[in-house]
Amino acid sequence: xxxxxxxxxxxxxxxxxxxxxxxxxxxxxxxxxxxxxxxxxxxxxxxxxxxxxxxxxxxxxxxxxxxxxxxxxxxxxxxxxxxxxxxxxxxxxxxxxxxxxxxxxxxxxxxxxxxxxxxxxxxxxxxxxxxxxxxxxxxxxxxxxxxxxxxxxxxxxxxxxxxxxxxxxxxxxxxxxxxxxxxxxxxxxxxxxxxxxxxxxxxxxxxxxxxxxxxxxxxxxxxxxxxxxxxxxxxxxxxxxxxxxxxxxxxxxxxxxxxxxxxxxxxxxxxxxxxxxxxxxxxxxxxxxxxxxxxxxxxxxxxxxxxxxxxxxxxx
Numbered sequence: 001x002x003x004x005x006x007x008x009x010x011x012x013x014x015x016x017x018x019x020x021x022x023x024x025x026x027x028x029x030x031x032x033x034x035x036x037x038x039x040x041x042x043x044x045x046x047x048x049x050x051x052x053x054x055x056x057x058x059x060x061x062x063x064x065x066x067x068x069x070x071x072x073x074x075x076x077x078x079x080x081x082x083x084x085x086x087x088x089x090x091x092x093x094x095x096x097x098x099x100x101x102x103x104x105x106x107x108x109x110x111x112x113x114x115x116x117x118x119x120x121x122x123x124x125x126x127x128x129x130x131x132x133x134x135x136x137x138x139x140x141x142x143x144x145x146x147x148x149x150x151x152x153x154x155x156x157x158x159x160x161x162x163x164x165x166x167x168x169x170x171x172x173x174x175x176x177x178x179x180x181x182x183x184x185x186x187x188x189x190x191x192x193x194x195x196x197x198x199x200x201x202x203x204x205x206x207x208x209x210x211x212x213x214x215x216x217x218x219x220x221x222x223x224x225x226x227x228x229x230x231x232x233x234x235x236x237x238x239x240x241x242x243x244x245x246x247x248x249x250x251x252x253x254x255x256x257x258x259x260x261x262x263x264x265x266x267x268x269x270x271x272x273x274x275x276x277x278x279x280x281x282x283x284x285x286x287x288x289x290x291x292x293x294x295x296x297x298x299x300x301x302x303x304x305x306x307x308x309x310x311x312x313x314x315x316x
Contacts, residue, residue, distance in 0.1 A: 006283025018060030
Protein backbone atom coordinates (compact mmCIF):
# COMPACT_ATOMS: atom_id res chain seq x y z
CA UNK A 1 0.00 0.00 0.00
CA UNK A 2 1.43 3.40 -0.95
CA UNK A 3 1.77 6.24 1.53
CA UNK A 4 -1.00 8.12 -0.30
CA UNK A 5 -3.35 5.13 -0.14
CA UNK A 6 -2.60 4.69 3.56
CA UNK A 7 -3.27 8.38 4.22
CA UNK A 8 -6.98 7.75 3.53
CA UNK A 9 -7.05 5.48 6.58
CA UNK A 10 -5.61 8.14 8.91
CA UNK A 11 -6.80 11.22 10.76
CA UNK A 12 -4.23 13.78 11.87
CA UNK A 13 -4.65 14.49 15.57
CA UNK A 14 -3.95 18.09 16.54
CA UNK A 15 -3.61 18.11 20.33
CA UNK A 16 0.14 18.63 19.84
CA UNK A 17 -0.56 21.80 17.82
CA UNK A 18 -2.13 23.53 20.81
CA UNK A 19 -0.83 21.80 23.94
CA UNK A 20 2.34 20.18 25.33
CA UNK A 21 0.98 16.67 24.78
CA UNK A 22 2.23 13.11 25.19
CA UNK A 23 4.54 11.14 27.46
CA UNK A 24 7.54 11.80 25.20
CA UNK A 25 7.08 15.58 25.11
CA UNK A 26 9.99 16.83 27.23
CA UNK A 27 9.94 20.46 26.06
CA UNK A 28 6.74 21.41 27.89
CA UNK A 29 5.56 23.28 24.77
CA UNK A 30 3.20 22.79 21.87
CA UNK A 31 4.72 22.45 18.40
CA UNK A 32 6.14 25.71 17.05
CA UNK A 33 4.12 27.53 14.38
CA UNK A 34 6.73 27.00 11.66
CA UNK A 35 6.76 23.22 12.20
CA UNK A 36 2.96 23.17 12.45
CA UNK A 37 2.67 24.85 9.04
CA UNK A 38 5.14 22.37 7.56
CA UNK A 39 3.18 19.43 9.01
CA UNK A 40 -0.13 20.68 7.58
CA UNK A 41 1.45 21.35 4.18
CA UNK A 42 2.91 17.85 4.09
CA UNK A 43 -0.36 16.26 5.25
CA UNK A 44 -2.20 17.91 2.37
CA UNK A 45 0.50 17.01 -0.14
CA UNK A 46 0.33 13.39 1.05
CA UNK A 47 -3.46 13.13 0.83
CA UNK A 48 -4.10 13.15 4.60
CA UNK A 49 -7.04 15.53 4.62
CA UNK A 50 -8.88 14.88 7.89
CA UNK A 51 -8.01 16.66 11.14
CA UNK A 52 -9.19 15.80 14.64
CA UNK A 53 -9.26 18.70 17.09
CA UNK A 54 -11.16 20.09 20.07
CA UNK A 55 -11.92 23.31 21.87
CA UNK A 56 -9.99 21.82 24.79
CA UNK A 57 -6.75 21.54 22.77
CA UNK A 58 -5.43 24.98 23.63
CA UNK A 59 -4.69 26.94 20.42
CA UNK A 60 -5.29 24.00 18.07
CA UNK A 61 -8.59 25.17 16.54
CA UNK A 62 -7.21 28.68 16.03
CA UNK A 63 -4.01 27.33 14.46
CA UNK A 64 -6.07 25.26 12.01
CA UNK A 65 -8.27 28.26 11.21
CA UNK A 66 -5.26 30.45 10.53
CA UNK A 67 -3.85 27.80 8.19
CA UNK A 68 -7.11 27.48 6.28
CA UNK A 69 -7.45 31.26 5.84
CA UNK A 70 -3.88 31.52 4.55
CA UNK A 71 -4.14 28.53 2.19
CA UNK A 72 -7.46 28.94 0.42
CA UNK A 73 -6.10 27.50 -2.84
CA UNK A 74 -5.06 24.22 -1.18
CA UNK A 75 -7.39 21.21 -0.84
CA UNK A 76 -9.47 21.78 2.27
CA UNK A 77 -9.28 19.62 5.35
CA UNK A 78 -12.25 17.66 6.67
CA UNK A 79 -12.62 18.74 10.30
CA UNK A 80 -13.75 16.84 13.38
CA UNK A 81 -13.98 18.81 16.60
CA UNK A 82 -15.34 18.23 20.09
CA UNK A 83 -17.61 20.13 22.48
CA UNK A 84 -17.74 20.20 26.25
CA UNK A 85 -21.54 20.25 26.28
CA UNK A 86 -23.84 22.50 28.28
CA UNK A 87 -27.06 22.52 30.28
CA UNK A 88 -28.77 24.64 27.64
CA UNK A 89 -29.23 24.66 23.88
CA UNK A 90 -27.87 28.20 23.80
CA UNK A 91 -24.73 27.01 25.58
CA UNK A 92 -24.11 24.20 23.08
CA UNK A 93 -24.91 26.49 20.15
CA UNK A 94 -22.45 29.05 21.49
CA UNK A 95 -19.68 26.47 21.85
CA UNK A 96 -20.26 25.23 18.31
CA UNK A 97 -20.33 28.77 16.91
CA UNK A 98 -17.04 29.61 18.65
CA UNK A 99 -15.37 26.44 17.36
CA UNK A 100 -16.55 27.14 13.82
CA UNK A 101 -15.22 30.71 14.04
CA UNK A 102 -11.83 29.55 15.32
CA UNK A 103 -11.64 26.93 12.57
CA UNK A 104 -12.45 29.52 9.92
CA UNK A 105 -15.59 27.80 8.66
CA UNK A 106 -18.02 29.92 6.70
CA UNK A 107 -21.77 29.52 7.11
CA UNK A 108 -22.01 27.11 4.18
CA UNK A 109 -19.04 24.92 5.16
CA UNK A 110 -19.98 21.85 7.22
CA UNK A 111 -18.02 20.18 9.96
CA UNK A 112 -17.21 16.61 9.00
CA UNK A 113 -17.86 15.50 12.55
CA UNK A 114 -18.89 16.87 15.94
CA UNK A 115 -18.20 14.83 19.07
CA UNK A 116 -18.98 15.31 22.72
CA UNK A 117 -15.66 15.30 24.55
CA UNK A 118 -16.95 14.21 27.96
CA UNK A 119 -19.34 11.29 28.25
CA UNK A 120 -20.85 12.22 31.62
CA UNK A 121 -21.71 15.68 30.30
CA UNK A 122 -22.96 14.24 27.01
CA UNK A 123 -25.50 11.92 28.55
CA UNK A 124 -26.99 14.81 30.54
CA UNK A 125 -27.83 16.75 27.38
CA UNK A 126 -31.54 17.44 27.10
CA UNK A 127 -33.87 16.29 24.34
CA UNK A 128 -34.06 19.95 23.24
CA UNK A 129 -30.28 20.05 22.71
CA UNK A 130 -30.31 16.81 20.73
CA UNK A 131 -33.22 17.97 18.60
CA UNK A 132 -31.27 21.12 17.76
CA UNK A 133 -28.09 19.18 16.92
CA UNK A 134 -29.99 16.78 14.70
CA UNK A 135 -31.62 19.74 12.95
CA UNK A 136 -28.16 21.21 12.33
CA UNK A 137 -27.09 17.87 10.93
CA UNK A 138 -30.15 17.63 8.67
CA UNK A 139 -29.40 21.13 7.38
CA UNK A 140 -25.90 19.98 6.35
CA UNK A 141 -23.92 22.06 8.86
CA UNK A 142 -22.73 18.94 10.71
CA UNK A 143 -21.84 15.74 8.89
CA UNK A 144 -21.56 13.15 11.65
CA UNK A 145 -22.50 13.35 15.34
CA UNK A 146 -21.05 11.24 18.09
CA UNK A 147 -18.85 10.80 21.13
CA UNK A 148 -15.28 10.43 22.29
CA UNK A 149 -15.24 7.58 24.83
CA UNK A 150 -12.89 5.95 27.34
CA UNK A 151 -14.80 2.94 28.68
CA UNK A 152 -16.86 0.14 27.08
CA UNK A 153 -19.56 0.74 29.71
CA UNK A 154 -20.09 4.18 28.17
CA UNK A 155 -20.63 2.65 24.74
CA UNK A 156 -23.02 0.09 26.20
CA UNK A 157 -25.10 2.92 27.65
CA UNK A 158 -25.11 4.81 24.35
CA UNK A 159 -26.15 1.78 22.34
CA UNK A 160 -29.21 1.55 24.58
CA UNK A 161 -30.00 5.23 25.09
CA UNK A 162 -28.48 7.52 22.45
CA UNK A 163 -30.98 9.41 20.27
CA UNK A 164 -31.40 8.08 16.74
CA UNK A 165 -28.76 9.68 14.54
CA UNK A 166 -26.39 10.48 17.42
CA UNK A 167 -24.01 7.57 16.83
CA UNK A 168 -22.68 8.40 13.38
CA UNK A 169 -19.09 8.76 14.63
CA UNK A 170 -17.22 7.36 17.62
CA UNK A 171 -13.66 7.93 18.76
CA UNK A 172 -12.28 5.09 20.86
CA UNK A 173 -8.89 4.16 22.36
CA UNK A 174 -7.29 1.06 20.85
CA UNK A 175 -3.76 -0.32 20.88
CA UNK A 176 -1.86 -3.53 21.58
CA UNK A 177 -2.37 -3.11 25.33
CA UNK A 178 -5.83 -1.55 25.32
CA UNK A 179 -8.09 -3.85 23.31
CA UNK A 180 -11.26 -3.35 25.39
CA UNK A 181 -13.32 -2.07 22.43
CA UNK A 182 -12.14 -4.72 19.98
CA UNK A 183 -15.29 -6.83 19.86
CA UNK A 184 -17.49 -3.77 19.26
CA UNK A 185 -15.74 -2.62 16.09
CA UNK A 186 -17.21 -4.89 13.43
CA UNK A 187 -20.85 -4.49 14.63
CA UNK A 188 -20.41 -0.70 14.73
CA UNK A 189 -19.00 -0.58 11.21
CA UNK A 190 -21.74 -2.82 9.86
CA UNK A 191 -24.32 -0.54 11.47
CA UNK A 192 -22.87 2.43 9.56
CA UNK A 193 -21.01 4.07 12.44
CA UNK A 194 -17.67 5.56 11.47
CA UNK A 195 -14.99 4.66 14.04
CA UNK A 196 -11.81 6.61 14.71
CA UNK A 197 -9.28 4.75 16.85
CA UNK A 198 -6.93 6.87 18.91
CA UNK A 199 -3.94 6.17 21.16
CA UNK A 200 -2.27 3.55 18.96
CA UNK A 201 1.07 4.54 20.55
CA UNK A 202 -0.53 5.10 23.99
CA UNK A 203 0.79 8.69 24.13
CA UNK A 204 4.25 7.43 23.21
CA UNK A 205 4.51 4.86 26.00
CA UNK A 206 4.66 1.93 23.55
CA UNK A 207 7.60 3.52 21.75
CA UNK A 208 9.69 3.99 24.90
CA UNK A 209 12.65 1.77 25.81
CA UNK A 210 11.11 -0.73 28.27
CA UNK A 211 14.23 -0.59 30.44
CA UNK A 212 13.99 3.18 30.91
CA UNK A 213 10.34 3.61 31.83
CA UNK A 214 9.08 5.54 34.86
CA UNK A 215 8.59 3.29 37.89
CA UNK A 216 4.79 3.35 37.47
CA UNK A 217 5.11 1.21 34.32
CA UNK A 218 7.60 -1.36 35.63
CA UNK A 219 5.01 -4.14 35.42
CA UNK A 220 4.67 -3.59 31.66
CA UNK A 221 8.31 -4.28 30.84
CA UNK A 222 7.86 -7.98 29.92
CA UNK A 223 5.02 -7.18 27.49
CA UNK A 224 6.87 -4.26 25.94
CA UNK A 225 9.98 -6.40 25.42
CA UNK A 226 7.75 -9.04 23.82
CA UNK A 227 6.22 -6.39 21.56
CA UNK A 228 9.66 -5.37 20.29
CA UNK A 229 10.71 -8.98 19.78
CA UNK A 230 7.62 -9.79 17.71
CA UNK A 231 7.98 -6.67 15.56
CA UNK A 232 11.63 -7.52 14.89
CA UNK A 233 10.76 -11.12 13.99
CA UNK A 234 8.35 -9.82 11.34
CA UNK A 235 10.87 -7.18 10.18
CA UNK A 236 8.54 -4.29 10.98
CA UNK A 237 9.53 -0.95 12.49
CA UNK A 238 7.93 -0.71 15.91
CA UNK A 239 5.88 2.38 15.05
CA UNK A 240 4.55 0.73 11.87
CA UNK A 241 3.58 -2.41 13.80
CA UNK A 242 1.64 -0.36 16.33
CA UNK A 243 -0.10 1.84 13.78
CA UNK A 244 -1.10 -1.07 11.57
CA UNK A 245 -2.37 -3.07 14.56
CA UNK A 246 -5.01 -0.35 14.95
CA UNK A 247 -5.58 0.24 11.22
CA UNK A 248 -6.18 -3.50 10.74
CA UNK A 249 -8.27 -3.95 13.87
CA UNK A 250 -11.05 -5.10 11.57
CA UNK A 251 -9.68 -7.24 8.77
CA UNK A 252 -10.90 -6.37 5.29
CA UNK A 253 -12.08 -9.94 4.80
CA UNK A 254 -14.51 -9.48 7.72
CA UNK A 255 -16.07 -6.23 6.51
CA UNK A 256 -14.77 -5.34 3.04
CA UNK A 257 -17.40 -2.74 2.33
CA UNK A 258 -16.79 -0.93 5.63
CA UNK A 259 -13.01 -0.94 5.33
CA UNK A 260 -12.99 0.12 1.68
CA UNK A 261 -15.30 3.01 2.55
CA UNK A 262 -12.73 4.09 5.18
CA UNK A 263 -15.24 4.00 7.99
CA UNK A 264 -12.45 2.75 10.25
CA UNK A 265 -9.64 5.28 10.64
CA UNK A 266 -6.74 5.80 13.02
CA UNK A 267 -5.99 9.13 14.68
CA UNK A 268 -2.25 9.85 14.76
CA UNK A 269 -0.58 12.82 16.40
CA UNK A 270 2.83 13.93 15.17
CA UNK A 271 5.44 16.44 16.30
CA UNK A 272 7.38 16.89 13.04
CA UNK A 273 7.21 16.37 9.30
CA UNK A 274 9.62 13.45 9.64
CA UNK A 275 7.28 11.86 12.17
CA UNK A 276 4.32 12.34 9.80
CA UNK A 277 6.17 10.78 6.88
CA UNK A 278 7.22 7.81 9.02
CA UNK A 279 3.57 7.18 9.90
CA UNK A 280 2.47 7.43 6.28
CA UNK A 281 5.21 5.00 5.25
CA UNK A 282 3.75 2.33 7.55
CA UNK A 283 1.34 1.35 4.79
CA UNK A 284 4.09 -0.50 2.93
CA UNK A 285 4.15 -3.07 5.74
CA UNK A 286 0.44 -3.87 5.55
CA UNK A 287 0.86 -7.51 4.51
CA UNK A 288 3.38 -8.71 7.16
CA UNK A 289 1.48 -6.65 9.77
CA UNK A 290 -1.65 -8.77 9.30
CA UNK A 291 0.11 -11.89 10.54
CA UNK A 292 1.84 -9.98 13.32
CA UNK A 293 -1.45 -8.47 14.45
CA UNK A 294 -2.85 -11.88 15.36
CA UNK A 295 0.13 -12.48 17.66
CA UNK A 296 -0.08 -9.04 19.22
CA UNK A 297 -3.60 -9.79 20.46
CA UNK A 298 -1.95 -11.75 23.28
CA UNK A 299 -0.50 -8.52 24.72
CA UNK A 300 -3.88 -7.17 25.86
CA UNK A 301 -3.58 -5.55 29.30
CA UNK A 302 -6.40 -5.56 31.87
CA UNK A 303 -4.88 -3.10 34.37
CA UNK A 304 -6.45 0.26 33.57
CA UNK A 305 -3.76 2.06 35.58
CA UNK A 306 -1.46 1.24 32.68
CA UNK A 307 -3.75 1.80 29.70
CA UNK A 308 -5.70 4.94 30.69
CA UNK A 309 -3.40 7.98 30.59
CA UNK A 310 -5.63 10.05 32.87
CA UNK A 311 -4.80 7.59 35.69
CA UNK A 312 -1.03 8.00 35.31
CA UNK A 313 0.95 9.86 37.99
CA UNK A 314 1.78 13.41 36.93
CA UNK A 315 5.50 12.65 36.98
CA UNK A 316 5.12 9.52 34.80
